[in-house]
Amino acid sequence: xxxxxxxxxxxxxxxxxxxxxxxxxxxxxxxxxxxxxxxxxxxxxxxxxxxxxxxxxxxxxxxxxxxxxxxxxxxxxxxxxxxxxxxxxxxxxxxxxxxxxxxxxxxxxxxxxxxxxxxxxxxxxxxxxxxxxxxxxxxxxxxxxxxxxxxxxxxxxxxxxxxxxxxxxxxxxxxxxxxxxxxxxxxxxxxxxxxxxxxxxxxxxxxxxxxxxxxxxxxxxxxxxxxxxxxxxxxxxxxxxxxxxxxxxxxxxxxxxxxxxxxxxxxxxxxxxxxxxxxxxxxxxxxxxxxxxxxxxxxxxxxxxx
Amino acid sequence: xxxxxxxxxxxxxxxxxxxxxxxxxxxxxxxxxxxxxxxxxxxxxxxxxxxxxxxxxxxxxxxxxxxxxxxxxxxxxxxxxxxxxxxxxxxxxxxxxxxxxxxxxxxxxxxxxxxxxxxxxxxxxxxxxxxxxxxxxxxxxxxxxxxxxxxxxxxxxxxxxxxxxxxxxxxxxxxxxxxxxxxxxxxxxxxxxxxxxxxxxxxxxxxxxxxxxxxxxxxxxxxxxxxxxxxxxxxxxxxxxxxxxxxxxxxxxxx
Numbered sequence: 391x392x393x394x395x396x397x398x399x400x401x402x403x404x405x406x407x408x409x410x411x412x413x414x415x416x417x418x419x420x421x422x423x424x425x426x427x428x429x430x431x432x433x434x435x436x437x438x439x440x441x442x443x444x445x446x447x448x449x450x451x452x453x454x455x456x457x458x459x460x461x462x463x464x465x466x467x468x469x470x471x472x473x474x475x476x477x478x479x480x481x482x483x484x485x486x487x488x489x490x491x492x493x494x495x496x497x498x499x500x501x502x503x504x505x506x507x508x509x510x511x512x513x514x515x516x517x518x519x520x521x522x523x524x525x526x527x528x529x530x531x532x533x534x535x536x537x538x539x540x541x542x543x544x545x546x547x548x549x550x551x552x553x554x555x556x557x558x559x560x561x562x563x564x565x566x567x568x569x570x571x572x573x574x575x576x577x578x579x580x581x582x583x584x585x586x587x588x589x590x591x592x593x594x595x596x597x598x599x600x601x602x603x604x605x606x607x608x609x610x611x612x613x614x615x616x617x618x619x620x621x622x623x624x625x626x627x628x629x630x631x632x633x634x635x636x637x638x639x640x641x642x643x644x645x646x647x648x649x650x651x652x653x654x655x656x657x658x659x660x661x662x663x664x665x666x667x668x669x670x671x672x673x674x675x676x677x678x679x680x681x682x683x684x685x686x687x688x689x690x691x692x693x694x695x696x
Numbered sequence: 697x698x699x700x701x702x703x704x705x706x707x708x709x710x711x712x713x714x715x716x717x718x719x720x721x722x723x724x725x726x727x728x729x730x731x732x733x734x735x736x737x738x739x740x741x742x743x744x745x746x747x748x749x750x751x752x753x754x755x756x757x758x759x760x761x762x763x764x765x766x767x768x769x770x771x772x773x774x775x776x777x778x779x780x781x782x783x784x785x786x787x788x789x790x791x792x793x794x795x796x797x798x799x800x801x802x803x804x805x806x807x808x809x810x811x812x813x814x815x816x817x818x819x820x821x822x823x824x825x826x827x828x829x830x831x832x833x834x835x836x837x838x839x840x841x842x843x844x845x846x847x848x849x850x851x852x853x854x855x856x857x858x859x860x861x862x863x864x865x866x867x868x869x870x871x872x873x874x875x876x877x878x879x880x881x882x883x884x885x886x887x888x889x890x891x892x893x894x895x896x897x898x899x900x901x902x903x904x905x906x907x908x909x910x911x912x913x914x915x916x917x918x919x920x921x922x923x924x925x926x927x928x929x930x931x932x933x934x935x936x937x938x939x940x941x942x943x944x945x946x947x948x949x950x951x
Binding site for chain 1: 768774
């Protein structure tokens with residue numbers, strides 16, 4: 391009951407922000423929320439399941455391109471397009487996970503990086519289906535169940551999406567499956583001795599996280615009403631990794647804190663030092679890893695325990 | 697009556713070395729069977745064959761009538777054979793009671809869908825209570841929510857046992873559980889192992905230390921050079937000339 395009230399309060403407050411902020415800030419806010427959704431699911435695969443993957447942004451892109459292609463190229467009705475885009479994420483996640491999760495650490499990172507690069511190649515070479523290097527543009531969100539969900543309403547849709555992502559991940563994390571993921575991360579041989587099917591656990595964790603990234607991507611497609619290859623490249627995949635590490639990997643709140651900080655930092659720094667903010671990022675990353683390897687959330691823990 | 701665990705003609709080779717050769721033994725339901733032998737006798741290899749870490753090169757391992765030889769470790773665990781590790785292997789990122797809950801992995805019935813739908817709370821609460829009880833059974837109740845990295849070696853060993861029990865096994869495999877423990881901890885451990893047998897769970901106890909094992913085991917199998925050289929009651933085994941010779945060195949007293 392108490393937790394239901396907290397979720398409701400969060401939904402109301404986060405939605406209310408959309409009506410306080412102006413047009414431009416709504417746009418920034420929507421993107422920040424989507425980064426948070428991505429960081430939450432990336433934290434699940436990286437921080438909780440311990441798999442170093444770089445395909446998370448590719449799945450964000452698969453969701454985004456998938457929904458646009460299915461709606462406007464294949465001209466499917468929206469419920470089918472949504473299901474189709476989710477199915478596409480599931481199939482591709484399984485196709486990556488089943489061979490790749492046999493790999494560990496460095497090799498898993500390389501395999502998923504190769505997949506992410508391949509995805510960009512497919513986008514660039516996809517002709518009229520993907521729109522090539524220019525991507526797809528000039529489409530609009532159709533009316534869904536007779537509702538116009540554009541503008542500030544769309545911000546509310548994204549707020550609900552982020553909260554749903556957080557709720558799903560929290561429930562999974564607090565279940566036997568979340569414990570199995572952590573056990574596999576901490577000691578795969580001991581996990582197997584407890585009856586955990588290590589390969590299966592890794593595949594499911596990867597697929598769940600990748601599908602959640604894909605769903606966030608579907609929402610992203612109608613933020614700018616354009617999707618193009620550079621957005622889904624490796625640069626952002628690394629930024630996502632940094633957000634989770636700086637915030638505190640393995641912790642949902644850490645993912646949120648790291649994302650808010652690293653997403654908003656350029657807005658603060660750019661007017662002061664221009665493009666050099668990338669340098670500040672690098673220094674900040676190294677400092678965070680050296681000084682606070684358990685992330686900013688560990689600082690909060692220490693403060694809260696007093 | 698068929699024994700709970702039946703090992704027949706078990707053989708394992710590593711390159712040119714035969715670590716276990718044509719080994720036969722059985723564990724009856726609810727009993728404590730000790731396996732002893734000098735270093736290199738094949739104790740740990742036997743343990744790893746039963747637990748599924750190694751595949752046998754010959755012979756069979758049957759658990760309640762069905763062959764488990766060559767099955768993956770997680771499948772063997774799911775059938776009711778749980779193990780501990782000689783070198784403690786806790787899951788470092790979790791509290792003690794959550795480590796024990798990982799041991800209950802195969803006992804959970806909730807699907808991912810019901811978890812996402814928020815319909816798995818009842819089972820989670822029941823299992824958590826059962827895990828808490830096991831934590832108390834091994835005497836770590838005050839540490840239930842402690843970070844496992846703060847446990848002493850002896851406490852870590854007790855966690856290993858509680859975690860294995862959480863899988864509701866019919867057979868528990870203990871790999872040199874007394875290794876590295878103080879005499880006081882050994883005494884407590886012996887009590888806990890008797891308590892496990894009293895719950896009707898069979899115990900296969902691999903042990904180097906005869907002093908610890910002989911008063912505890914109901915029957916003892918002695919290995920040397922990968923083969924069985926004696927099998928019987930602790931008193932019989934202790935007096936067996938081949939055992940005196942192989943395990944203790946000739947003319948030596950059991951220490």
